[in-house]
Amino acid sequence: MTSTVGPIGTTASGRRETAAPDGLRARLARSLRRNGPGYLFLLPWLVGFFGLTLLPTVGSLYLSFTDYDLLNPPRWTGTANYSYAFFEDTRFRSALSVTFHYVLWSVPLKLIVALALAMALDRGVRGISVYRAVFYLPSLLGSSVAVAVLWRQIFGDAGVVNQLIALVGLKGPSWITHPDYALWTLIVLAIWQFGSPMIIFLAGLRQIPQEVHEAAAMDGAGPARRFFRITLPLLAPVIFFNLVLQTIDAFKAFTPAFIVSGGNGSPIDSTLFYSLYLYIEAFANFRMGYAAALAWILLVIISIFTALAFLTSRYWVYYEDEGR
């Protein structure tokens, strides 16, 4: 999934207006003359933001209170969609549980792997840029269809994994189509895409002053102690940043589940991610209104988790420039 980042909101002119008391029209005209080119250059983004982001967002909020199947006009049903999701829909519940399971395992494990590799690379290994590129590669490929297809092959019934297991004389199950293991293959796939948090960790590690480590070593602190007392606390803002981004990403995960499960969350809904369920409701069952409600519920869930992260961050994230 990609996220769009708009240009930083700047006005064309930073100067304060020394407004003479003249008419509104003249002031508007002057303001337009001064800022007009700025807005003109912003126009493509503004059109995109209002036309492609804000308008559909508002539209989906409206649709979430309707029954809409694309063929007939939407019919207002009040909060029926929401109450169905919360009180009746068992598939909604299992989709939530699969997604939470995925987020709670994949995000911490991915961050641990990313941090471990970042620290290994931070040692100043020879050819570090090559390693960096190689380790980053899965992140670029990871959410792509091709890799998900590859995953099917690797963990399939006659895949590479089972061929390795067969070498020691055992017989592995078909990992991706067994309800006990299918979700775990997707978690492994997520962990494998540790590249982008790793790069960010690497940058963060470079920011930690070497003197602090040297001073601690001088005082007799071992590597483990230095890691927990120096690296981790000083890295906290970066960890926090990665945690928030990865959590949001994990909640929205779609492609791997869609491809690996064949688009239906199989087997026994064990890979029915929330966004996959949303897609099925919208484009297989044509319940656009219900799907819109699901989308808004997901938005609220992600907001709550992000807010929680921010609220707790003051207890564990230390910013150097706060001077505490």
Place this chain on the structure above:
Amino acid sequence: MKALSRRDFGRLVAAGAAASALAGGAGPAFAETRLRYIWWGNPDRDKRTNATVDLYHKKHPDISVDRESYAWADYWPKLATQAAGRNLPDVIQMDYRYIFEWARRGQLADLTPMVGKELKLDHFDKNQLESGKIGGKLYGLSMGGNSVALVYNKTQYQKLKIGLPDPLAWTFDDFIKLAKDVQPHLPDGVHFTANKGDNESWLEMFVRQRGKELYTKDGQLGFELDDLVAFWTIMTQMQKDGLTPPPDVQAQDTTGALEKTMLVLGKAITDFTNSNQLVAIQKLMKDQVDLTTLPNQEGNRPGQYMKPSMFISQSASSSQPEEAAKFLNFMVTDVDAGDILQIERGVPADSEVLKHVEPSLTEVEQRMTRYLTLLAKHVGPLPPPPPKGAGEIQQLLYPAYQKVSFGRLSVEDGARDFMQRAKDILKRA
């Protein structure tokens, strides 16, 4: 890089605008009639359909047909989106599952007024024609007939000297006995038959043999808990006896992709299919494959029926209904079109086309028509049209049966769970 001057920039923009204007005008002239035609398919079907449309354009140079084709799973979202945008193509391929829903919602044109004029249906099979009617109005023309079938690996069957019992009267007991006789002679990892307890068509056939239907005329479930329990008991028992692949292997086949079926993967020597897919399956396999009927139950009541494999329909919003109808007529009754389309979409409903096509059929295609000829002696009536929500219930069968086959629920509990959920879906649809 050299910075662009203002004048260079102006030139560039002008050149770009000119180029796009040229590109826009380069298409066929505006004077002619343009139709839009949309279908779902596979590479083979696309090739045949495109060639047929080209032929139509050659015969009628003033009419050109724009084409869109999608895979089955992408087709319905695309079509629904176009309907929502009031932008439906003039000519639409339809499926038996959806045609009633689309007709009820006023998206499809009633073809009745065109019959005898643009539509010349004198040689069209009466049953196939009826299958496109709702409330006496004609909403689609069958593009071919097919039926469900057992597909088996003939090469392996011959090697093992397996003789099939009378195809019009054999029973599930015969089927299971055959499986038990054959299984010990099969190599490790190969099973007698795929386990399709999650397949809607298998289930439909099974309940029809018991005198029921999947859905009643008023859109309710047409079978009882006992029927489903009986079906799943047979299937899970065969799995336990090793006559079918284990559930995690079988679970690879949940997407409808032929290359993931147990037969094609070499995990089973018998599988379940639609008769018109024989040609495609044979293309994927070295061993020879052939079709036979499904086993029967007590009373030998026919469970199978001749199904219109797909329809060709016209959108209600078409601005040129007569031209669209002429094209429809060409696709289903023209012998030259039949020459190209052959029986890829099932056996043509127009007897003249069928007569014309038959001699040129390949050996594989003849196996398919032979099967349908044999089956024609043992088919029941077309079931009532499936209600809204039927597609969702079909999908529900996969996880519901998997709960049973993976041993998470007993057959009774799993079946009860499925019946309840299916009823909920129908209530909500």
